[in-house]
Amino acid sequence: MPEIILHHYPLSPFSEKVRVTLGLKGLAWRSVDIAPLPPRPLLEPLTGGYRRVPVLQIGADIYCDTNIILPALERLYPAPSLYPAGSEGVARGLAFAWERAMWVPTIGILSHFIGDQLPPEFIKDRKEGYLGFDMSKTAMAPELHLHRQRVAAQYAWLKVALADGRKFIFGDAPSALDLACYQTIFLLRKNCPAEVDAMAGHDGPLVPWFDRIGTIGHGKPEPMSAEGAMAAARDATPAAVTHIQPDGDPGGLRAGASVTVTPDDNARVPVSGMLVAASDSEIVIRRSDPQAGDLHVHFPRLGFDVVAA
Ligand SMILES: N[C@@H](CCC(=O)N[C@@H](CS)C(=O)NCC(=O)O)C(=O)O
The missing domain is CATH 1.20.1050 (Glutathione S-transferase Yfyf (Class Pi); Chain A, domain 2)
Incomplete structure (x- = not known):
């Protein structure tokens, strides 16, 4: 599996949630330090405009929002679980x-x-x-x-x-x-x-x-440049989506549909792409970027509006 890359800045508390998750799971990861305010010219092409922090990248798979980052890390690295005791x-x-x-x-x-x-x-x-x-x-x-x-x-x-x-x-x-x-x-x-x-x-x-x-710590971070992260995206292909279905959108949107995904609380920048797969708790869209190549961008459903474009 490609390396885990976290785009974040030290004082970001939502990023701290992910750093501690990486620590809890004892993972090695690459740390891309980003500016506390835009412009973030090498991050935006990866997300398609989603402007919040943190963003997790695994090759050409981009995860926006901690409410998808944590479940994704749990799916890929199940132990120890983020959800002990059936929680x-x-x-x-x-x-x-x-x-x-x-x-x-x-x-x-x-x-x-x-x-x-x-x-x-x-x-x-x-x-x-x-x-x-x-x-x-x-x-x-x-x-x-x-x-x-x-x-x-x-x-x-x-x-x-x-x-x-x-x-x-x-x-x-x-x-x-x-x-x-x-x-x-x-x-x-x-x-x-x-x-x-x-x-x-x-x-x-x-x-x-x-x-x-x-005391849980942050796992094993190694610095990476934003250029290195961009190259990692360009050199990878998005992972096949097998954990959710192409026609799993509860609103009836099908794979191949053009959609926008927009946070419903703040920084409400719509991200456009083609629906790859969805469920009532996740959505994956496909985008192509001149610098980054083909990407899958993953969002949680909680806190986001998905509409046909
Ligand atoms: N629901 C989002 C919230 C993320 C968020 O609000 N992050 C703050 C930093 S901790 C942010 O993006 N601030 C504006 C910015 O850095 O551009 C998540 O769980 O990831």
Whole structure:
């Protein structure tokens, strides 16, 4: 199998979820450091315009969004599982719910501590190309009390879940849900002064749980240039899709149909391609790019709109 390549940047918390997944599975991987804001001229041809981070690449297969990256790594490298103790459905659903509910309030708290240190071009990019709102400290301050409440209320149920002293949410082994909860907390604890813990409610059983996940590590990364990743795509052919069906789209779209796939929350850039296979939880489209050649681009269904083009 071609190498695992992760396009990411160190402070990206969604990327941290994938890095810890690679650590949990003990995998060797190639690390492509990308700019924290566009342009990303050697990444966009691989994704077809999807602008968020991280992106996982295995040869000419490109995986956009952690909600497809984690299931793909689980399918290709099943042990140890990201879904211990029969937790797959609950872990996938609650991870999605946590990240959706937590993202904006977490940014509200982050902005309170470091929003006035962010470069204006970063604030502008996030407003115009990603979040759709101004994440500067001044703009977010009026709702800080609400963001704080929302974050604390989510941490509260997680503390109840961990209160009996279990190591992870489902018992002795970490799951994709632990990693999703971890990543939003990582964003705050990595970037803010220690007072953030009191504001968000990072106390009690969250403390050893967070530290435990922090010791999992990132597996075995080796740096790779963006040019190297492009060459790896060009030199590979997309893997045959056998785990989902050409006519598996629940809306009746068939293999060969022209479709667009667009995030339904933020950075809503449509990616166009030809449907290769689909299910109610995944979609694979085929694209050809002058630099990268033929690609399969994989998306989760949760959080994306698929329509005939
Ligand atoms: N649902 C996506 C969310 C990814 C996301 O929002 N990533 C952030 C960085 S952690 C991002 O793309 N920020 C804008 C950017 O880097 O261009 C996923 O699970 O991968």
